[in-house]
Amino acid sequence: MSYDALRRPLRPLARIIRAREQGENPDDIARENLRLRHEKMQKKARDRAESRLLVLGLAFVIAFGTIGARMGILANTDPEEPRAVASGNPIIGQRSDIVDRNGRILATNFDTHSLYAHPDDLIDPANAARELARIFPELEAEKLYADFTGSRKFLWVRRQISPEQMQAVHDIGDPGLLFGPREMRLYPNGPIAAHILGGASYGNEGVSSAEVIGVAGVERHFDEVLRDPANEGRPLALSLDLTVQAALEEVLAGGMTLMNAKGAAAIIMDIDTGEVMAMASLPDFDPNNRPRVLTEGDQSDSPLFNRALQGVYELGSVFKIFTVAQAMDLGLVNPDTMIDTTGPLRVGGFPIRDFRNYGPELSVTDVIVKSSNIGTGRIAMMIGADRQRDFLDSLGLLEPTPIEMTEGRTGQPLLPGNWRELSTITISYGHGISVSPLHLAAAYSSLLNGTRVTPTLLRQQGPVEQGPRIVSAPVADRARDMLAQVVSRGTASFARIEGYTIGGKTGTADKPREAGGGYYDDKVIATFAGMFPAEEPEYVIVVTLDEPVETSGPEPRRTAGWTAVPVAAEMVRRTAPLLGLRPQVELGSLDGVTLTGSRD
Amino acid sequence: MTEMVYGTAPVASGDPVLPRWWRTIDKWSMTCIFLLFGIGLMLGLAASPPLAARNGLEPFHYVIRQSIFGGAAIVAMLITSMMSPILVRRLAVLGFGIALASLALLPFFGTDFGKGATRWYSLGFASVQPSEFLKPGFVVAAAWFMAAGQEIGGPPGKTYSFVLTILIVALLALQPDFGQAALILFAWGVMYFVAGAPMTLLVTLAAGVVLAGTFAYNNSEHFARRIDGFLSADVDPTTQLGYATNAIREGGFFGVGVGEGQVKWSLPDAHTDFIIAVAAEEYGLICVLVIILLYATIVVRSLFRLIRERDTFIRLAGTGLACAFGVQAMINMGVAVRLLPAKGMTLPFVSYGGSSLIAGGITVGMLLAFTRSRPQGEIADVLGRGRGR
Numbered sequence: 001m002s003y004d005a006l007r008r009p010l011r012p013l014a015r016i017i018r019a020r021e022q023g024e025n026p027d028d029i030a031r032e033n034l035r036l037r038h039e040k041m042q043k044k045a046r047d048r049a050e051s052r053l054l055v056l057g058l059a060f061v062i063a064f065g066t067i068g069a070r071m072g073i074l075a076n077t078d079p080e081e082p083r084a085v086a087s088g089n090p091i092i093g094q095r096s097d098i099v100d101r102n103g104r105i106l107a108t109n110f111d112t113h114s115l116y117a118h119p120d121d122l123i124d125p126a127n128a129a130r131e132l133a134r135i136f137p138e139l140e141a142e143k144l145y146a147d148f149t150g151s152r153k154f155l156w157v158r159r160q161i162s163p164e165q166m167q168a169v170h171d172i173g174d175p176g177l178l179f180g181p182r183e184m185r186l187y188p189n190g191p192i193a194a195h196i197l198g199g200a201s202y203g204n205e206g207v208s209s210a211e212v213i214g215v216a217g218v219e220r221h222f223d224e225v226l227r228d229p230a231n232e233g234r235p236l237a238l239s240l241d242l243t244v245q246a247a248l249e250e251v252l253a254g255g256m257t258l259m260n261a262k263g264a265a266a267i268i269m270d271i272d273t274g275e276v277m278a279m280a281s282l283p284d285f286d287p288n289n290r291p292r293v294l295t296e297g298d299q300s301d302s303p304l305f306n307r308a309l310q311g312v313y314e315l316g317s318v319f320k321i322f323t324v325a326q327a328m329d330l331g332l333v334n335p336d337t338m339i340d341t342t343g344p345l346r347v348g349g350f351p352i353r354d355f356r357n358y359g360p361e362l363s364v365t366d367v368i369v370k371s372s373n374i375g376t377g378r379i380a381m382m383i384g385a386d387r388q389r390d391f392l393d394s395l396g397l398l399e400p401t402p403i404e405m406t407e408g409r410t411g412q413p414l415l416p417g418n419w420r421e422l423s424t425i426t427i428s429y430g431h432g433i434s435v436s437p438l439h440l441a442a443a444y445s446s447l448l449n450g451t452r453v454t455p456t457l458l459r460q461q462g463p464v465e466q467g468p469r470i471v472s473a474p475v476a477d478r479a480r481d482m483l484a485q486v487v488s489r490g491t492a493s494f495a496r497i498e499g500y501t502i503g504g505k506t507g508t509a510d511k512p513r514e515a516g517g518g519y520y521d522d523k524v525i526a527t528f529a530g531m532f533p534a535e536e537p538e539y540v541i542v543v544t545l546d547e548p549v550e551t552s553g554p555e556p557r558r559t560a561g562w563t564a565v566p567v568a569a570e571m572v573r574r575t576a577p578l579l580g581l582r583p584q585v586e587l588g589s590l591d592g593v594t595l596t597g598s599r600d
Numbered sequence: 601m602t603e604m605v606y607g608t609a610p611v612a613s614g615d616p617v618l619p620r621w622w623r624t625i626d627k628w629s630m631t632c633i634f635l636l637f638g639i640g641l642m643l644g645l646a647a648s649p650p651l652a653a654r655n656g657l658e659p660f661h662y663v664i665r666q667s668i669f670g671g672a673a674i675v676a677m678l679i680t681s682m683m684s685p686i687l688v689r690r691l692a693v694l695g696f697g698i699a700l701a702s703l704a705l706l707p708f709f710g711t712d713f714g715k716g717a718t719r720w721y722s723l724g725f726a727s728v729q730p731s732e733f734l735k736p737g738f739v740v741a742a743a744w745f746m747a748a749g750q751e752i753g754g755p756p757g758k759t760y761s762f763v764l765t766i767l768i769v770a771l772l773a774l775q776p777d778f779g780q781a782a783l784i785l786f787a788w789g790v791m792y793f794v795a796g797a798p799m800t801l802l803v804t805l806a807a808g809v810v811l812a813g814t815f816a817y818n819n820s821e822h823f824a825r826r827i828d829g830f831l832s833a834d835v836d837p838t839t840q841l842g843y844a845t846n847a848i849r850e851g852g853f854f855g856v857g858v859g860e861g862q863v864k865w866s867l868p869d870a871h872t873d874f875i876i877a878v879a880a881e882e883y884g885l886i887c888v889l890v891i892i893l894l895y896a897t898i899v900v901r902s903l904f905r906l907i908r909e910r911d912t913f914i915r916l917a918g919t920g921l922a923c924a925f926g927v928q929a930m931i932n933m934g935v936a937v938r939l940l941p942a943k944g945m946t947l948p949f950v951s952y953g954g955s956s957l958i959a960g961g962i963t964v965g966m967l968l969a970f971t972r973s974r975p976q977g978e979i980a981d982v983l984g985r986g987r988g989r
Contacts (some may be wrong), residue, residue: 057903064896070937075885
């Protein structure tokens with residue numbers, strides 16, 4: 001309006017004056033102009049409205065069309081049944097199997113059914129609740145009845161039921177009780193390799209399927225791989241050997257009972273590839289029926305606790321071989337160098353003693369064979385704190401193991417806050433540093449191999465890439481020879497068995513008090529770390545017993561030589577044939593024996 | 601005040617009312633409305649017996665009530681459509697005043713029928729929802745303001761109408777009834793658009809919405825999840841929406857058959873907000889498409905008839921009424937197919953509900969009155985000059 005007004009005044013003076021002169025009413029002119037302006041404006045508004053109404057009409061056609069199309073799409077799809085959790089992710093049914101290195105099944109899927117209810121469709125809720133409580137004793141009829149008569153439209157009754165239970169529910173005959181197919185995770189071997197497999201439970205659940213997700217162990221670590229449809233259900237092959245694992249667990253359980261230990265762990269590892277052939281922790285559990293996580297108290301008391309991996313302990317004298325090997329590699333000593341073992345060795349007012357007095361001096365070999373703390377401490381003083389720490393780091397003892405289990409990360413070694421001379425000496429014989437048995441197994445593999453070995457739970461195909469060098473090959477060989485002598489004439493003499501040669505080192509460490517402030521006198525961690533066959537090691541074995549007491553003698557004996565070593569020896573005797581190692585047997589006389597197929 | 605409105609068609613006195621009505625009325629739209637009413641009764645036969653059973657009434661209680669209210673609605677529609685636009689405007693503004701007053705008094709005298717929102721006056725035998733009657737009145741009043749604003753020397757009508765809109769939206773939001781509030785806002789927006797909203801404002805608004813939406817989607821996980829959940833095909837089947845979606849799926853193209861539907865037993869609002877789900881289940885996609893087609897015909901035909909309209913007030917009021925009517929139907933159906941977030945909104949003329957039916961009748965009656973063919977020539981200009989000011 002304003003610009004129009006500016007352009008042409010309603011009462012143009014010239015016209016007004018002319019009109020006045022002609023005796024006309026000037027208001028007519030103003031009115032005429034006003035009308036013209038109004039008309040012009042109306043026309044403009046109408047033109048604009050015309051195009052905008054067209055746009056509007058088109059928008060409505062499109063919008064109604066969209067709704068119609070959407071109706072068409074919806075009408076063309078199948079109806080859905082209720083689900084407990086509405087989620088955007090489709091549920092993938094098939095979870096890959098887990099097998100051992102020879103393809104034997106460790107974890108697989110099993111078709112089962114879930115039981116759910118549509119309370120609105122129940123004909124006789126009271127009867128249904130009563131009957132269900134009869135079939136499933138863990139359910140309460142009152143609670144079920146309350147759910148059935150409440151406002152709920154859907155509820156799960158049982159997540160998985162057996163065929164017998166399914167038939168019994170069928171026989172109730174209420175149309176409001178429905179079954180949904182689903183798969184459950186089945187561990188056919190029960191508790192064997194329980195800690196490694198972990199367990200599984202349900203994630204997103206629907207009535208037509210349910211998502212199985214791993215909750216611990218490799219099931220959790222490889223959850224995405226196992227669920228990945230791109231794998232087309234190809235099984236996940238672990239490095240474990242089921243037979244070795246079973247034998248190891250059996251021997252370990254027997255040993256734990258015999259030695260009155262409260263817990264035990266054992267590992268057999270391939271020395272070249274780092275493949276874990278068997279690994280067990282006792283007490284264990286059945287992954288088919290995973291116990292609940294402890295909500296109070298010490299998690300390490302739970303059967304879920306994996307001592308081989310999560311348990312970090314001061315493992316004691318088994319560390320001595322690292323000190324000696326490093327000293328030999330640095331050229332500080334050779335196996336025959338005599339070391340001063342007069343005790344006690346005083347460092348910072350702290351006396352270090354040996355289990356027994358071994359005389360004024362011992363050769364380096366004998367320091368290992370007799371397990372002299374003083375001797376090892378003196379060697380460590382030659383090495384120094386920095387080099388010792390670097391060496392242990394190169395063995396992977398300062399970091400959590402990279403093992404393919406979620407629990408692996410929790411196996412964080414405990415290191416001294418201030419790595420000074422005293423720490424250097426105590427660490428040289430395995431005190432003041434806490435690592436897991438798996439750390440130890442990997443470190444022994446690395447040391448005896450000469451190159452860094454990474455522990456793994458996956459079956460390795462073909463030769464494994466060599467890690468960085470730890471010690472030179474001759475040093476590794478000398479270390480191996482010393483470990484063999486520990487068995488043949490030292491603290492691990494119980495490891496002499498028929499058919500196989502074993503080498504290894506014992507370690508008996510007093511358990512630190514939980515409250516802090518020193519160590520228990522009567523609680524030890526007894527460890528044997530070794531390898532077999534001793535001449536050409538193929539496997540490393542670590543056996544750890546928690547608070548063992550051997551009571552066959554007049555006095556209770558707790559040292560590893562009396563507790564862990566016999567268990568380890570039996571373990572090798574049982575598992576070495578399964579691992580394909582030939583026993584070296586001296587054949588007796590063949591008199592009276594006719595060899596079939598032989599030609600004289 | 602009538603001076604503000606120009607160009608209403610002259611009425612030659614003596615012309616008989618009914619023949620002229622029949623000659624000038626939009627017969628297609630009227631037919632569509634009758635068909636919708638018929639469909640509503642037919643669906644009511646299916647959808648309301650479960651509700652009647654729940655409330656302990658005889659099965660067709662709600663159907664009978666619907667036919668009574670529907671009959672009243674049709675009478676209201678016919679009478680309104682016979683009125684001249686000026687009469688419509690006067691009555692509508694009067695009605696708007698009453699409806700606004702009753703809306704404002706709702707918090708004091710209204711009831712919520714236990715549904716959590718105070719939207720109704722209980723009259724004993726029936727209940728009245730003032731917001732339903734407010735809508736057509738508001739559209740006419742706002743159109744009147746805007747049209748007046750376009751006159752030379754007229755009041756700032758757009759501003760007045762905007763203030764009025766905000767007031768009503770606030771009142772509705774207090775109930776709370778965000779669906780009706782959105783509808784009022786939308787009707788005003790459409791009228792403002794047709795009345796000549798500046799293009800820069802429209803572009804800025806559109807860009808702002810797109811930008812804000814993108815920003816929110818990228819930066820707010822909550823918002824993104826809402827949108828994703830809304831876009832995804834999955835829906836929790838134990839909700840009203842889930843039942844409605846399943847009903848549409850069950851129905852397929854030709855439906856499960858008359859009376860065979862299940863959804864009406866599960867949905868408390870089967871006879872009102874989710875009547876389209878009942879239609880889809882029992883009569884299939886065919887029925888739904890027919891309903892959509894009927895609404896689309898009414899709206900699009902009305903808009904196209906208004907394109908030729910000279911009179912600003914009629915153009916704006918007609919546009920507002922047609923769009924409010926169409927969008928209400930669209931929101932109702934859009935919710936059922938999950939194109940829109942859930943909002944309780946009736947399907948005009950089809951859903952059960954006395955207020956909704958009669959208000960719907962008045963709305964389309966006004967719309968029909970505004971879209972009647974009338975001379976669009978210079979006569980109005982002549983008249984306009986004759987008035988003098």
